[in-house]
Every structure is written in C-alpha cells, then in structure tokens.
Amino acid sequence: xxxxxxxxxxxxxxxxxxxxxxxxxxxxxxxxxxxxxxxxxxxxxxxxxxxxxxxxxxxxxxxxxxxxxxxxxxxxxxxxxxxxxxxxxxxxxxxxxxxxxxxxxxxxxxxxxxxxxxxxxxxxxxxxxxxxxxxxxxxxxxxxxxxxxxxxxxxxxxxxxxxxxxxxxxxxxxxxxxxxxxxxxxxxxxxxxxxxxxxxxxxxxxxxxxxxxxxxxxxxxxxxxxxxxxxxxxxxxxxxxxxxxxxxxxxxxxxxxxxxxxxxxxxxxxxxxxxxxxxxxxxxxxxxxxxxxxxxxxxxxxxxxxxxxxxxxxxxxxxxxxxxxxxxxxxxxxxxxxxxxxxxxxxxxxxxxxxxxxxxxxxxxxxxxxxxx
Numbered sequence: 256x257x258x259x260x261x262x263x264x265x266x267x268x269x270x271x272x273x274x275x276x277x278x279x280x281x282x283x284x285x286x287x288x289x290x291x292x293x294x295x296x297x298x299x300x301x302x303x304x305x306x307x308x309x310x311x312x313x314x315x316x317x318x319x320x321x322x323x324x325x326x327x328x329x330x331x332x333x334x335x336x337x338x339x340x341x342x343x344x345x346x347x348x349x350x351x352x353x354x355x356x357x358x359x360x361x362x363x364x365x366x367x368x369x370x371x372x373x374x375x376x377x378x379x380x381x382x383x384x385x386x387x388x389x390x391x392x393x394x395x396x397x398x399x400x401x402x403x404x405x406x407x408x409x410x411x412x413x414x415x416x417x418x419x420x421x422x423x424x425x426x427x428x429x430x431x432x433x434x435x436x437x438x439x440x441x442x443x444x445x446x447x448x449x450x451x452x453x454x455x456x457x458x459x460x461x462x463x464x465x466x467x468x469x470x471x472x473x474x475x476x477x478x479x480x481x482x483x484x485x486x487x488x489x490x491x492x493x494x495x496x497x498x499x500x501x502x503x504x505x506x507x508x509x510x511x512x513x514x515x516x517x518x519x520x521x522x523x524x525x526x527x528x529x530x531x532x533x534x535x536x537x538x539x540x541x542x543x544x545x546x547x548x549x550x551x552x553x554x555x556x557x558x559x560x561x562x563x564x565x566x567x568x569x570x571x572x573x574x575x576x577x578x579x580x581x582x583x584x585x586x587x588x589x590x591x592x593x594x595x596x597x598x599x600x601x602x603x604x605x606x607x608x609x610x611x612x613x614x615x616x617x618x619x620x621x622x623x624x625x626x627x628x
Contacts, residue, residue: 256420256429258413261355263363264483265331265347267381268406268490270498271389272341272396274551277312279395280337284314287391295336297481297564311338316384319347321376327366335388340551341396342491343388345381357430360411364437364470367409381405404501406494409470410483411435415461422463422474426452431465431472454570458563466567466574485564489571496580499549503587506541510594542591549584 284292292314295307316333331347351359366373382401389399411434416425425431432443432451443451454466463474464482473482572578 257354257356257417258360259354259415259417260413261351261360262412263328263349263351263360263367264410264412265349265367265377266344266406266408266410266487266490267346267378267385268342268344268408268487268494269382269385270341270402270404270494271343271385271399273398273548275337275339275341275392275397276395277309277337277339280312280392283392283395284312288314295484297484298479309339311336313337316345319380321380327370327373328363333384335384336487336491337388337392338491340491340495340548342495343385344487344491345384346487347377347381354417355413357434360434361430361437364409364411364434365439368437368470369439378405378407402498402501404494404497406490406497407469408486408490410486411470411472412483413474415474415476419461421460422457423460425463425474426455431463435465435467435470435472437470454574456563456567456570464567466571468574468576481564482567485568486571489568489575489577492572493575493577493580495548496577496584499545500580500584500587502548503545503584503591506545507587507591510541542588545588545591549588 281292292312294310295313296310297307313334313336316335318330319333320330328349329351331349334346334348336344336346349363351363382405385401389396389401393399420429432448435451436443436447451467452465456464456466461474461476463472465472466486471486475482
C-alpha cells in the first residue's frame with residue numbers, strides 16, 4: 256500500500272509573551288516580510304461546533320536547510336502560528352513526494368522519535384526561529400520572553416491510498432499504530448494497538464484521524480487543514496496550561512519567601528509595618544492577573560457541539576491530559592485566593608494581642624503608681 260501526497264508535520268510550540276496584539280502583529284508582518292499573513296479559518300462543514308474567539312495569525316517562514324536532514328528528509332517548509340495569549344507554534348512540513356509506503360512512514364517516524372542529533376537540531380532551530388519572531392514583532396508583544404519549556408508533536412498526513420482503501424481497511428490492515436509509535440525494536444502488543452486506536456475519528460469512509468499523546472495520523476482526502484489546525488490549537492492550550500502551572504508555582508514560592516523573611520523580623524516591627532498585609536495584597540494581585548490569563552486562553556477556542564472537529568478537539572485535550580493540568584492549576588489558584596484572608600486574620604490576631612499587652616501594661620502602671628503614691 257502507498258499513501259498519496261504524504262507529508263510529515265513537526266511542531267514546536269513556545270510561550271513567547273504575556274499577550275499579543277494580533278492586529279498590530281499583522282501590520283508588522285506586512286511591512287517586514289512583505290507578505291500578507293492569514294488568519295486561521297476552519298472550512299469544514301459543521302465548523303460552527305468550534306468557536307474561535309480571536310483567530311490566530313499564520314505566516315510563512317520559507318524553506319529551511321538543516322545539515323542533519325540532508326540524507327534523511329527533504330528540506331522542510333516552515334510556518335508560524337501566533338495566538339493572542341502568547342503562544343507561538345513553529346511547524347516544519349516535510350513533503351515526501353507523490354507517494355510513500357507504510358515502511359517509509361515508519362522509517363521517518365523512528366528517525367524523528369529516536370535520532371537525538373536530529374531532535375536536538377530541530378529544537379535549537381525552532382527556538383532560534385521563535386527568537387527571530389520576537390525581534391520582528393516586539394512592538395506587538397507584551398512582556399516578550401521565551402519560556403524554556405515547549406510542546407512538540409508530529410502529524411503523519413496523507414490524502415489517501417493508491418488503492419483507495421477505506422478507513423476501516425486501513426485500521427484493520429495498515430500499520431497506523433506502528434507509524435504513530437515509531438517503535439523500532441519491539442512488535443506492538445494487541446493491547447497497545449487497541450489503546451492507540453481508541454482515539455480514532457472519522458467523518459466519512461475515506462478519512463481518518465488517530466490521536467496519541469505525542470503524534471497523530473491523519474488521512475484527509477480533501478486536503479483540508481482543519482483537523483491539523485484543531486490539533487495545533489490543542490497543543491497551544493497544553494503548553495499554556497503547563498506555563499501557568501509553572502508561573503503559579505513561582506509566584507507561590509515568592510510569597511512563601513516573603514512570609515519567611517517577615518517571620519524572622521521582630522514581631523512588634525512586623526505588626527506595625529503591616530508586612531503581612533503587603534503580602535496579602537500581592538497574593539490578590541497575582542490571583543487576578545492569573546485569572547485573566549487563564550480566561551483569555553480558555554475562551555480562545557470552545558467546542559460547543561458534538562461534530563467531528565469538536566470531538567477531535569476534546570479528544571486531543573483528553574489525550575494530552577490537560578484535565579490534570581487544569582486541576583493542578585485550580586488547586587493552586589484556590590490556595591492563592593485564600594492567602595489574603597489567612598494573612599489578614601493573622602494580622603488582626605497579632606494586633607489584638609498587641610492591644611491586650613498594652614492594656615495589661617497600662618493597668619500594671621496604674622497599680623504601681625498607686626502603690627508608690
């Protein structure tokens with residue numbers, strides 16, 4: 256069996272800013288790369304089931320030549336997608352020619368999953384490209400800075416097979432699980448194959464989408480990119496949730512450090528200076544700031560129906576285990592929201608103790624003065 260118009264798309268998704276003014280970014284791109292950037296737009300029937308609040312900006316970065324690819328893969332075509340909540344996706348599209356066999360896809364899968372030198376070269380190149388985008392669009396970015404962590408993903412794409420196999424035939428007789436896993440040393444057990452195929456989706460008999468946590472296989476006869484766009488959206492959500500979890504951890508650590516420093520001071524000075532109140536104010540400010548971040552990201556794309564694209568979006572988020580990250584963020588945000596109340600209660604208690612001490616001292620003073628007189 257041969258796949259028609261085979262492609263491999265490799266993603267690296269970064270957080271590069273707190274917020275992006277997409278309209279301004281479009282203006283800068285028109286003047287600096289002399290090309291009209293586009294906005295992501297779903298074209299498939301039923302796209303109403305997926306609502307995009309502010310469509311991300313997509314633009315080309317041209318062809319890239321990496322020495323590590325010369326004998327293995329053709330030069331990739333690069334493109335970038337920029338979201339208003341600060342995520343940037345760099346994608347490498349490898350066109351494999353008119354056709355490719357299952358063995359070809361599997362060989363490339365092993366290469367992209369196992370070749371450390373190639374993986375490192377892609378990581379470094381993607382980070383360098385992200386740095387170039389920051390320099391080019393700095394005026395449209397709020398607090399630009401590349402987070403060291405990133406999301407990576409691989410999509411194996413084709414628009415059909417030479418014998419027009421149906422999706423069911425491809426699932427039963429094809430090597431889709433092997434292509435997705437890229438496991439060169441072991442034959443996949445039936446249980447592993449079954450688990451991989453649990454996240455299989457179809458709109459018609461001639462298309463297919465199989466999603467795993469680090470790669471996917473997509474068969475799209477109409478050569479539409481809607482499924483790829485939805486998966487890319489899911490990746491950006493996953494990255495931002497990881498980033499916010501990291502950000503909350505760092506903010507909580509800063510608050511703990513401030514509290515520890517305050518506890519080392521003399522209690523009377525600490526109470527009179529109201530340093531606990533200052534930490535409580537910082538906690539409240541951080542809570543509001545992070546709530547705004549998560550709200551902006553969460554509203555960027557919503558799946559409101561049960562249509563094909565909406566199901567893929569929800570399945571991708573589930574396979575990426577975004578629920579775990581959301582629960583972690585929720586627990587920490589809940590803790591952050593309680594800090595001001597806890598600290599204010601401690602300040603009030605300590606001030607109450609101070610007043611009691613003053614009253615006792617005044618009473619003792621009156622007694623002593625009466626005795627002296």
